[in-house]
Amino acid sequence: MIILGLTGSIGMGKSTSAQMFVDEGIPVYSADEAVHRLYSGAAAPLIEAAFPGTTKDGKVDRTKLSAAVMGKPDKLKQLEAIIHPLVRAEENSFRDAARSRGAKLIVLDIPLLFETGAETRVDKILVVTAPADVQRKRVLDRPGMTPAKLDAILERQTPDAEKRARADFIIDTRHDFGVTREEVRKIIRLLSG
Numbered sequence: 001m002i003i004l005g006l007t008g009s010i011g012m013g014k015s016t017s018a019q020m021f022v023d024e025g026i027p028v029y030s031a032d033e034a035v036h037r038l039y040s041g042a043a044a045p046l047i048e049a050a051f052p053g054t055t056k057d058g059k060v061d062r063t064k065l066s067a068a069v070m071g072k073p074d075k076l077k078q079l080e081a082i083i084h085p086l087v088r089a090e091e092n093s094f095r096d097a098a099r100s101r102g103a104k105l106i107v108l109d110i111p112l113l114f115e116t117g118a119e120t121r122v123d124k125i126l127v128v129t130a131p132a133d134v135q136r137k138r139v140l141d142r143p144g145m146t147p148a149k150l151d152a153i154l155e156r157q158t159p160d161a162e163k164r165a166r167a168d169f170i171i172d173t174r175h176d177f178g179v180t181r182e183e184v185r186k187i188i189r190l191l192s193g
Helices: 014-023 031-039 043-050 062-069 073-100 132-140 147-156 160-165 177-192
Strands: 002-007 028-030 105-109 124-129 169-172
Touching: 002 014, 002 177, 014 028, 014 105, 014 124, 014 177, 028 031, 028 073, 031 043, 031 073, 031 105, 043 073, 062 073, 073 105, 105 177, 124 160, 132 147, 169 177
Parallel strands: 002 105, 002 124, 028 105, 124 169
Antiparallel strands: none
C-alpha cells in the first residue's frame, strides 16, 4: 500500500484536492476532520482541563480556544501535546483498516505534514500550491478571518517554497477544478498502476 501525504499551506486547496481523491475512490484520512471530531468528543475534557472555559456542552469552543493559544507559543505547544497523539491514533486506525481492505493507495491529508514530522510516515508527498495573492484572497474571504490572523497562521507554517522543494508531486490549484482533477487522476494512475 502506498501512502501519499497531501499538504499545502492554508488556502491552497487541500480540502478540494482531497475530495477529488475521494471522488476517485481513494481512501483519504483528514487530520483536520479528526481534530473536529476530537474537539466534540475525546479531546474536549482534556482541553477543558488544560484551558478552563474553552468548552461548552462538552465540545471545544474553537473561538475561545484560539484566543487562549494565539500568540502564545507555550500554550500552543501544550494544546498540540494533547491533540497530536489523539490525531495520530486515529490515523493509525485508518491506515490499518485501509490495509486490511487491500487498498493500493491511501491519502493522508495533513496540513502540518512537515511541521509535525509526519512526512516520515508517508511514501510520497503531494503539495498543493497557488500564488500568494490567490492564497491571501481565498483565506481572507473566509468568515472571521483577518489579515493578522492569517499572518499568524502563515508564521507557524513551513513556507510554500520549502514545501514545494520537498514534494514528489505539486499541483497548482489556481487553475479551474478540471485541471486540478486531471492532475489528481495522473497521480492516482502513477501510484496505483
